[in-house]
Amino acid sequence: MAAGAPRIFVSHLSGVAVFDPAGDQVGRVRDLVVMLRMGQRPPRLLGLVVELATRRRIFLPMTRVTAIQSGQVITTGVLNVRRFEQRPTERLVFGELLDRRVTLTETGEDVTVLDLSVHQLPARREWEIDRVFVRKGRKGSAFRRAKGEALTVEWTAVTGFSLEEQGQGAENLLATFEQLRAADLANVLHHLSSKRRAEVAAALDDDRLADVLEELPEDDQIEILGKLKEERAADVLEAMDPDDAADLLGELPTDEQERLLSLMQPGDAADMRRLMSYEERTAGGLMTTEPIVLRPDASVADALARVRNPDLSPALAAQVYVCRPPDDTPTGKYLGTVHFQRLLREPPPSLVSSILDSDLQPLDPEADLPAIAGFFATYDMVAAPVVDEAGALLGAVTVDDVLDHMLPEDWRETEFHLDEEVAPDGS
Template sequence: MSSAPNKIFIARLLGLDVFDPMGDRLGRLRDVVVLKRNFGSAASVSSSLPSIGKEPVVVGIVIEVLGKKRIFVPMTRITSIDSTQVISTGLVNLRRFEQRGSEALVVAELFDRRVKMTDGSEEAIIEDVAMEQRRNGDWIISELFVSRGNGHTGLMRRRKESMIIDWHEAIVSTDHEPQAATSFVANHEDTQAADLADALHEMNDKRMIEIAQELQDERLADVMQELPEDDQVEILSNLDVERAAQVLEEMEPDDAADLLNELTDNQREELLKLMEPEEADDVRRLLEYEEGTAGSLMNPVPIILPPEATVAEALAHIRQEEISPAMAAAVLVARPPLETPTGKYLGMVHMQQLLRVPPSVQVGTLLDSSIEPVSDMSSMEEISRILATYDLTLLPVVNDANRLVGAITIDDVLDAILPEDWRTYDDGTPIRKVGRRYE
């Protein structure tokens, strides 16, 4: 195996492509397997996982192949490993990976675990783990990247402290199951939903579900909207059915409809019945459209105002926290009723125009009549062409009676036309990634 680098942090390996000697891609790295050893006097501290004592030996990696199946590749088959790719040699056994009692998974079982320091100082949380290659070619777990603090002492909030420690300087506690998920959520409370989604996607299913179940409904909805459909279905299927319905209510209607389309008819109907009627009705209308049409992609609840509403009212709606930046690019004006499908659609007013005129001006006098709405049956090609031609981020969608039924945004279109693996670079590394400050 290549001797450079001889130490690497495992978080950097997650999601990397694994290649055979001919350059063909085998799959994507999802975890690292270590062999439990005789941990001496510390065995009584944690009988089920590695702790103080001899460093655990890395025996192989878990990679995800087509069909989301995870297989095991022993380290003896790895010829090169660094922060950009992993190369293996020889035949690979495609049998599904089954963890043995003598093995531990680093990402699933060590990341975000609470540890005690051997010097008696404050407990810390494992955020990353380093593996190092010895002269004889074996790889061992040598260091831990941990954090502590980020809490309160009296009235003072303590700053988070991160550090790299030797494996021998920590003792792993046994209270992993509830504590790890809670700690992970607390440590990532300020992380963007898209970045947190990337972190969850790199976890195995068990770990991903643990974290998802710990998130608040609104936060979980935001994160799920950034996940691939397979992960969304996996999480939703492992939630209590009533909570699953509540999470769907918190999602954007078009995202909820896309997710429900991945379920069976019985599952879909059960969840819709548990949702609030108003939220369920919005989703049901989207489910009626053929996939790939404007109606299937639109958000049925854009900002809609009557023509006599003032600029001040329009800006107040735009400032609402739940309104996405793309949807806040314009307000749509229609005759009552203002719930979709509305009365006659009149036009749109761009946010920039709202900022240029006095607050008392009525939005009906500011309509941009040059932008025609698209039909709810319009194709993706037509929608993309209009957005690109007029440099728009939002398009109103009407039915055949010229009643406003929703709006489609540029991010809706991009999600639909980009390839499924758009979240990763060509080398397999995530475009967005939760940073780990250990450099």
């Protein structure tokens, strides 16, 4: 960014791609690192936290940023790929400065920080935060957006950024990351402080938090769930995929499990107990109890309507399972499976019972992980039915659940461990 260029509001840098001089993408901006200074001097912008394709977060000094323009950051092409570690004198803009309450020095009025702007100093490769976008009035909540006059003031017009804040909120941080996939937002939460992680989790709605929890490491899941009120924790567990919720419940003390199960809807609690009765690395322990189940007299049009449900994962939407009533798991007699590609080739009025694939043997609930993985690999499956001795459909195992349990326990945090300074191309 050349001297004299317009200021940049930090919310516009969230998720922005970072490129080397050759035009190759090296990562995305996940936060900004600033250093607060004594007196009324504006904070110095030290650099950017950049997430590489390996999900490792590194520090990119502003001295190595040659341009910020057209929704992208250009670097000199040389990166230090050591893992970013925040120093005591540093503050993260997204993680610590947004949403906090500060005070207008002129009036003494408390305001909430919505955004910050940065600019490059003339004739120097140094950047500062120069202005603060704030909102007057009370702080908003997860269910009520704050109302009040919004205004932009000079950094020197506010005070309170250096103070520790107990109830910071997360409305504007979430707005900054609202377009992230659940897995990417989970990665953001994982790198926040425990206090800030709890604040963000409290601000998420139940469905969004459920999706994010499913993508977090086990320790983070337990920590966040433990900081929710029990009634809300039960609601979030109900919103999670049953198999993921059962895995999380299984990590809790028995008395806590029972308290949460007692607060859940009876049907959801029954599913949880059934899943928890199986060994973790078996088909029964891995399956979800909510596959698409249809009766034999359902039409192809009915099946396609169910497959279109946007809340279904791609693996669960890949096929439907045809069973005699009842059609809630555990169902009546399992008859067979119809893949969605077959559904697309058939006339909408056709009955699903006329196009069943009943050749493949379903999985036994006691089948172990190697047997399940072999089944998926042999038949190129993305999901498979789990059927009990009486022929009733219990649920379905999806390929993502198999991979989750075959990868190392810390796979969500696995990175390439490179510590030397290299160019993005590895030279």
